[in-house]
Amino acid sequence: MAHPRPIPRVRRRAALAASGWIALAATAFPGGSPLRWIPVLAFVTLGPGLALLFPQPGGLRPGARLEALAFAAPLSLSVATLAATALFLAESFSLVVFLAVLALFVSVAAVLPGVPLPAATRGAVEREGVRPPGGSRKRRSGEAR
Template sequence: MRSLRWGLAASGWVALAATALQAGHPLRVACMTVFLVLCPGLAAVSGLRLTALSTGGWAALRPDPYALLKTVVLTVVLSLALSMLVAEALFLGGAFTTERAVLVLAAVTSVLALLPRKAGRG
């Protein structure tokens, strides 16, 4: 569980570093796609204690197909929603740049991933 949290916390910063690659570079496309479609949502699922993932990690989801399904749905949908809201806020404020958008998303993802968890509240 700890590796998942730290991996998520780092994912946005890796994606931010990938913006230094050439436009359209396959590694940059792969990093960004994975980050924007999965990471903010997975961090939210973990940080907001939306499924058993936050307390028991992937092992806790294995015996419960519904929890696994819920984790996958919320991961994708919340990632897209959060990415959209960040992009929209920056566009509306006239402050949109790629680096700024990814930076904000990386920060949000890190905060959600590293939110402290109290025992027994899952």
């Protein structure tokens, strides 16, 4: 029997990969149009970071999802800055080339597994007083048994 999780995961990856190409297609609209700047802004701000973080092999715990989402924006802007700097240094920067490079990056990154996050494996917050599985907490000297 097939596991039901892979299909939604594939759809999310495909939507993430398509988001860059949609943002690139949105550049055909006039300059000040919200139909142009909203998809471009959303993609540049979140696309590369989500592509790097969210295709996690075992999924994310609830606290780790929030951590990954909060980390996606600065990571996306860092990747966008690196791409823009490289294009400026090569003297070939334009919006279309910049978005094409990012769209290609996101398409490739969406196929690969996400960068592992520490909170994805142990939980975002470890509660006080909860003993780790298979172990016991250390006792301080003078502590009653």
